[in-house]
Amino acid sequence: MAKAAVDNNIKELEKKQQWWWAAEKKRSKRLDYLRKAMWKKGAIGGIYPAGLQVDLEQGILHTQAGRAMEMAPDPWVVKYAKIFAHYLDNKTIFITDNSQLVGYVGSLPHTINWNPTVATILNAEVITDTTALPEPLDESLKVINDVIAYWSQKADADKLIPVADISDVTKILSGTIGWGVPMPRGGYSGKDYEFIMTGKRGFADVIAELDEKIDKADAQAHEPIANLEQMPLYNKMLNWEGMKITLEACIRHGQRFARLARIIAENFETDNKRKEELLQIASCCERVPAQTPRTLQESLQYDLFIQLFSRAEAIEGAWPSRPDYYHGPYYDKDVNIDKRITKEEALDLVGEFLIRAAEVSQYKPKWLREGLQGIEGTWVWTIGGVNQHGDDACNDMTIALLQAARLVRVSNPTFGFRWHPRVKEEVLRECFECIRQGLGYPSMRNDPLLIANSLHWHKHPIEEARTWVHQACMSPCPTTKRGFQSMRMANATANCAKIIEYVFTSGFDPVVQMQIGAETPDCATFTSYDQVYDAWLLQMKTIFSTLVRIVNYSRFVAQIYTPRPFLSGISERSVESGQDVNDPSISQGNSWITAFTWVENIDSLAAIKKLVFDEKKYTMAQLKQAITDDWQGHEEMRLDFVRNAPKWGNDDDYVDSIMLKCLRDCAAFSHKLQDPMGNTWPILPENVSGNIHYANVVGALPSGRRRGDALYDGGISPGPGLDKKGPTAVLKSCSKIDHITDGRAFLLNQRLSPTQLAGEKGFPLWKAYMETWYNLGLDHIQFNCVSDETLRSAQREPEKYQEVIVRVAGYSAHFVDISRKTQDNIIQRTVQGLVA
């Protein structure tokens, strides 16, 4: 088709808001190939899509290396480093046609990486869920059995669980109050980007630093006169040795890719242009990760390698990063200064970088897959914001990332944009285009406020706080020596609806038939709202304590049981000290409790206060009975609680004051709870898709919800359809919260009408709304901008709407990849009309 015809066609598609088809026509042939070549890995309804296979290679190689070293005298950190090295030296590698970046977490593009060293309970699922096992099944089962048998009692969780508080473990594994498991090599792993990504050193430079450290310590340890300073050196030398072994293996791994690229270029490829590209890949992988990058391609490849190596060592459910900040200088040099590549060529690289991240997949248990519908983890990349001096950090790479996202339209990674008053309009327009075109991202984050929040809660120095990235969906964390958090274990994630539920059951969980919460008095005897609230407070403290205690414990012992030699090797604090990166004594601490299903508490307490104690329409005994009966036989009463009790999000002080009281009591408790670094445990209300995952786990609630009904979509977002007074009332309710001292961050979902944002008037309308949001002091907001009509059509004819993306909670997903219940829940959210 002639260019003019193609352009007209694109315009037509954009006019009809068929963004996904327009993107397909706009992107380069290379990006189109790579985007379509990508195997989607996110589970649908907890089941991996057809065609994917669990990768047995890491299990086989780890078991091989483990057995070979069985009798070796090496301590675990060195053995583990050698196991890691054996894997990188022997795993299958591949280079996809048309690609310019290389490396994958598994052996083949359609595989889901499985690391058997983390937990036997995870391994057991691999063998029981045969849907994604390679054929012939008998052979796979034989291999898996062998791998599981070898790692039984040796995997992290197997070593940690027997020494942890078994009562806490049982409560957490019941799946009622917490989400995730307390494993130091299974969660959200930050990186010390200020050490390893600022162009000051590559892996070979770190190895040279380690050699110096080892030599010096060795000399000191062998001084003829015994002294106490020698004592810690033995351990440090082992840690340094572990780091060195892993970094050397990473360099060799890069060289394997260089060799493969050359072999293809010299023996197979006939197209001269592609030959050149392959030689370019070879030169790139000869350079990184050993040395510092020189070009945008090398910088992206270096980053990708770091992410993949870290995932060879641990299961990482998040991807904390700041790609515009760290790759921006290389973009600028290549495109603007040296003019080595054009903007379009740079977009190809950036788009491919997004695709390479989107395809990463590590095996997770089914309950976790259900909670992360349609995606592999919450990979929220941070863009925008200020630099360490407080100046605007946006650059051309920020724009390139936003443009590339619209071309490749992957649902993971997504972006969180650090908004501050000096962001240029050009950049804001790019953010707006992504939102208007229905990506559901970037989420918008209030940069100055979140920096102040980091100072308040975790006492990071301001220059460090300014480097912040999303550690997972929402929580800011610096990328500095002491400030970065090496592992955030996901199970400090509270299913908060249980707090109010347990007020009615005196802490007994009717679903799993266990005493989990506090044994508060029988609520039928309560004669005042204060008694209800006191019981609520005690349940909150009990649940939070159970979750925090075990994370604290795991963090205390991580350095002994589950060292991370690779992550330590790219972290200044470990290279300098010889201590494992998870050692609390060298870290500032940046813990938080994720508060799923939070607002249910507020609407429930408001309903009790109003209908039971203010209006005296019902007694607590009657309410307890209705809740016990799951509202069955009490429909009229239920509707009264739904319709006539005040709801959060309508600028109504009656219920909003309850929100503030709950948050402030939590905040006071957060200061008392301490993490192993001696820092606080603030709460952070947000959901992943926990509102659906927990629908059958949470019983009836005084808000009028029945067991099985979807919970609210999370954070401080009002219940779907319950925010009846318009978008400004939602913002006003939310603005009553002190977003610095009341918690770590607060998620707010909003739906906007695509029709309203169409055309030239869309941007000023949105920008004015965002200014109100900013001035009211909110820290987060994210938008869905896809019409009910499109979503309902996608439900009817999913095959025609494969590429429609929606914002679920702290992440985006393809609409067709999420459950019907979640789809309905998104459609139910109020579409807010903005006022000019």
Next chain:
Amino acid sequence: MPFCKECKKFFPIKGDPSNGDCVERVVDPRQAFYKAKPAVAEKDASSCSSFEKK
């Protein structure tokens, strides 16, 4: 007895010819790619179903 070094897919490492890469072209339902695994020149290839004489 055939050895890996006699196979078309074996590419010795420069400076270390006793070791090499076993390189194959793969076309899966979504994409085409080249994959590589480490290989040893003197390894018995009689049981390798992918062996192709040079």
